[in-house]
Amino acid sequence: MKLGMNSGRAVGFDPKVGTWRKIEHPRSDNLLRLLSLEPGELAKCMGQRADPPHGLPFSPGSLRSFALWERHMTRAAKGMVSRFGSPLLKSLAAGHERLTGRLIAPMRPRPNYYRFPQYYMGNHRSLIEDGQELPWPSFSEVVDFELEIGMVIARQVRDCTPSEGLSSIGGFCIVNDWTARDVQWDDTRRGTFGGVVKAKTFAGSIGAVVVTTDEILPRFNRLTGKVRVNGDTWCTGSTEETQYTLGEAVSYAAMGETVHPGDLLTTGTLPCCCGLEIGRFPSRGDEVQLEIDGMGTLTNRIGY
Numbered sequence: 001m002k003l004g005m006n007s008g009r010a011v012g013f014d015p016k017v018g019t020w021r022k023i024e025h026p027r028s029d030n031l032l033r034l035l036s037l038e039p040g041e042l043a044k045c046m047g048q049r050a051d052p053p054h055g056l057p058f059s060p061g062s063l064r065s066f067a068l069w070e071r072h073m074t075r076a077a078k079g080m081v082s083r084f085g086s087p088l089l090k091s092l093a094a095g096h097e098r099l100t101g102r103l104i105a106p107m108r109p110r111p112n113y114y115r116f117p118q119y120y121m122g123n124h125r126s127l128i129e130d131g132q133e134l135p136w137p138s139f140s141e142v143v144d145f146e147l148e149i150g151m152v153i154a155r156q157v158r159d160c161t162p163s164e165g166l167s168s169i170g171g172f173c174i175v176n177d178w179t180a181r182d183v184q185w186d187d188t189r190r191g192t193f194g195g196v197v198k199a200k201t202f203a204g205s206i207g208a209v210v211v212t213t214d215e216i217l218p219r220f221n222r223l224t225g226k227v228r229v230n231g232d233t234w235c236t237g238s239t240e241e242t243q244y245t246l247g248e249a250v251s252y253a254a255m256g257e258t259v260h261p262g263d264l265l266t267t268g269t270l271p272c273c274c275g276l277e278i279g280r281f282p283s284r285g286d287e288v289q290l291e292i293d294g295m296g297t298l299t300n301r302i303g304y
Contacts, residue, residue, distance in 0.1 A: 001042050001043065002209050002210070002211050003031055003035070003209070003212065004052070006054060009050075010028045010034055011050040011051070012045070019049055020053070021050055022048050022049075023042070023045045025042075028045075032154060035154035036261070056129045057173065057206065058210070060127060061124065062121070064120070064122070064264070065122050065196075065200070066118065066244075066249050067269075068117065068243055068244055072273075072277065073109045074108065076269070076274065076276050077108070078103065078107065081093050083276070113243070114243075117248055119252075119265070120200070122200055123202075126201060126202060128204070129208065130206070131299060131300070133301050133303045134205070134301070135303045137203070140180035140199075140202075142181040143179070143181070144178070144276055144281055144282070145178065145227060145275060145290070147176065147237065147290045149223075149239070150172060150264050151172060151249075152171045153168050153262065153265065154170025155167065156168070157259050159255060159256065160251055161251060165248070168250055168259065169213055170213065170261075171211055172210065173211070173295070174207035174296065175206055177204050178200075181275075181276060181281070205300050207295070217246075219294075220239055221242070223238065224239075225239075225270050225273055226290075227273055227290055229286050229287070229288055234280060235277070236272065237270035237271050239270060246267075249267075273290075284304045285302060285303075286302050
């Protein structure tokens with residue numbers, strides 16, 4: 001079921017008539033509590049017709065951003081060197097790949113990427129809603145979009161198995177992990193904590209709709225996504241061939257610590273669904289719209 005909030009009250013989409021309806025339930029003022037219910041129970045709570053959801057569907061308690069697709073990691077590394085690297089570095093990288101068929105070591109994922117699902121802690125307080133303007137960060141000249149899927153935790157877990165981790169997810173939403181690429185390049189090479197500090201924490205976006213797991217999990221590996229800028233399709237991608245399962249990602253996040261209801265874990269960028277991978281970046285004033293099959297859209301205009 002598709003859920004969201006409207007004026008402090010949960011609404012659900014009724015596919016039979018193609019309209020949104022109020023959720024008549026004692027927990028209808030809290031979407032996170034509704035996500036802990038069984039989908040069949042939610043379906044019985046449809047009330048009168050309502051306007052579509054708007055605003056943030058919930059207030060995330062924390063934000064963990066994973067990188068579940070190796071294809072994105074390698075393509076993004078190539079894009080970073082292509083956009084910001086020196087002529088010498090570009091030549092060395094191209095020559096090495098031509099001779100060996102592999103990227104040079106600094107452009108490949110680090111060893112731990114193949115041991116555990118890697119993530120960084122983002123800034124959950126900087127997340128903006130669908131339709132809200134993204135202020136251009138004052139410290140950057142190259143801002144990029146990243147199409148990701150957010151896992152909304154509905155049940156508390158700690159030191160859990162992948163199966164238990166998967167069961168803790170209550171729903172999914174579209175996420176745009178905005179990135180200041182020029183800052184990321186500089187911090188990756190010279191920063192103390194790598195390229196996920198100021199380049200990432202200034203903003204992210206969440207769609208207004210959360211889709212329950214029964215609609216997404218059976219086909220998670222077959223979802224398709226696309227990004228439009230000013231109405232033109234710039235790129236498309238799919239969720240095929242993740243390095244780790246969603247349950248493994250939650251299990252690693254909960255290793256030795258508690259993952260709480262309301263925590264948001266994102267999958268990382270779908271391959272080919274960021275400007276860095278296609279060598280094309282949005283400009284000030286552009287409207288960027290992300291879409292995931294069966295989940296809806298997320299749209300933000302970039303400010304000046």
